[in-house]
Amino acid sequence: MTATHDVPVDTRTPPRSSPLLRVRGLSVSYAPPKKATSLGTGAALSDADLEVEAGTIIGIVGETGSGKTTLARATVGLVPPAAGQIEFAGTDIGRLRGRALRRFRRSGQVQLVFQDPLRSLDPDLTVADLVREPLDIAGALPRGERVERVAESLRMVGLEPDGVLGRRPRELSGGQRQRVSLARAISTRPRLLICDEPVSALDVSNRNLVLNLLDRLRSELDLAIVVIAHDLSSLAGIADRVAVFYRGRIVEHGPIRTTLERPAHPYTALLAASAPSLAQADQLRPDQLLPESGTRPWAADSGCVFAPRCRFAHDACVDQPELTPVPRTPERQAACHVAVSWRDRVGAYDVASESA
Numbered sequence: 001m002t003a004t005h006d007v008p009v010d011t012r013t014p015p016r017s018s019p020l021l022r023v024r025g026l027s028v029s030y031a032p033p034k035k036a037t038s039l040g041t042g043a044a045l046s047d048a049d050l051e052v053e054a055g056t057i058i059g060i061v062g063e064t065g066s067g068k069t070t071l072a073r074a075t076v077g078l079v080p081p082a083a084g085q086i087e088f089a090g091t092d093i094g095r096l097r098g099r100a101l102r103r104f105r106r107s108g109q110v111q112l113v114f115q116d117p118l119r120s121l122d123p124d125l126t127v128a129d130l131v132r133e134p135l136d137i138a139g140a141l142p143r144g145e146r147v148e149r150v151a152e153s154l155r156m157v158g159l160e161p162d163g164v165l166g167r168r169p170r171e172l173s174g175g176q177r178q179r180v181s182l183a184r185a186i187s188t189r190p191r192l193l194i195c196d197e198p199v200s201a202l203d204v205s206n207r208n209l210v211l212n213l214l215d216r217l218r219s220e221l222d223l224a225i226v227v228i229a230h231d232l233s234s235l236a237g238i239a240d241r242v243a244v245f246y247r248g249r250i251v252e253h254g255p256i257r258t259t260l261e262r263p264a265h266p267y268t269a270l271l272a273a274s275a276p277s278l279a280q281a282d283q284l285r286p287d288q289l290l291p292e293s294g295t296r297p298w299a300a301d302s303g304c305v306f307a308p309r310c311r312f313a314h315d316a317c318v319d320q321p322e323l324t325p326v327p328r329t330p331e332r333q334a335a336c337h338v339a340v341s342w343r344d345r346v347g348a349y350d351v352a353s354e355s356a
């Protein structure tokens with residue numbers, strides 16, 4: 001059982017070299033251990049490692065149900081870890097309980113932005129109230145200064161305060177609503193912002209506007225930002241690094257440019273091949289990465305989480321691979337027994353199918 005720690009959060013700035021957020025071996029389970037979920041293990045997230053530094057953006061990508069939101073919820077203390085650590089500014093927040101956990105959540109040092117502001121913003125509150133509320137909860141500033149902080153936060157997200165302060169969420173456009181959500185999130189001047197699908201409900205122009213805004217805010221406020229997305233293309237322009245989730249596990253992690261150009265894990269390659277706008281070193285097609293139609297190369301119901309959908313699964317995949325450095329690129333990691341080397345077999349398959 002996890003120990004109860006009623007300790008204050010360390011608000012001192014960690015040395016620049018150490019990450020602001022360090023997640024180690026994090027597992028989260030919603031179901032009781034004996035009641036297996038679709039993952040087969042009862043875990044929504046298994047053994048996740050992640051680090052985020054101030055002033056950087058990390059993208060989290062993966063299909064629905066892969067554990068992205070669970071990571072976000074655990075990081076703000078909304079769900080307790082079953083195992084592992086979530087260290088924020090040197091404090092293991094996964095072990096905070098009671099008053100200490102409430103104090104951490106109210107401090108506004110870590111803020112969440114959700115996909116759908118119509119659902120996440122109280123419809124009865126005005127923009128002025130919505131953006132001021134986190135400041136009231138945190139008791140972060142003398143009351144007299146909160147009005148000015150609200151106006152400053154709205155300007156930072158490109159909204160003129162006089163035009164929106166008295167409006168309610170339904171009286172704003174979708175793009176304006178998402179910017180109000182961001183203004184609300186940055187009003188406490190957080191150190192870490194977690195954005196869960198922040199642009200998926202927006203049209204293309206608002207999508208770019210919000211992504212550019214996140215890019216600007218990380219420099220202006222020295223924010224660490226985690227952006228959760230379904231698709232790689234919305235991350236490609238702004239994230240420094242990317243972590244690819246598949247069925248509750250991080251299967252690949254590394255700098256975004258090299259990871260997307262030349263994925264080491266077949267699942268990342270499949271995601272990249274399904275996003276034609278991304279530049280890829282070898283322009284693979286999805287059909288070169290999926291099992292040949294009519295075949296089911298992986299019959300076992302255990303082993304590597306991706307094996308049932310992997311064209312390259314073989315005997316070694318009965319064991320779930322660990323996330324380990326990719327050969328010749330140690331800043332990248334992949335959890336795959338045939339990391340990178342599967343590429344040699346893409347050509348072999350193509351030749352085989354051409355000559356058939």
Ligand SMILES: Nc1ncnc2c1ncn2[C@@H]1O[C@H](COP(=O)(O)OP(=O)(O)OP(=O)(O)O)[C@@H](O)[C@H]1O
Pocket residue numbers: 030031037038039044062063064065066067068069070071
């Ligand atoms: N409150 C909950 N109770 C029980 N199971 C849950 C709960 N929330 C999520 N899960 C399960 O945990 C797993 C991971 O869910 P999670 O929401 O983290 O995925 P996700 O990658 O964020 O998906 P999406 O992209 O659809 O938001 C899924 O199998 C999901 O059904």
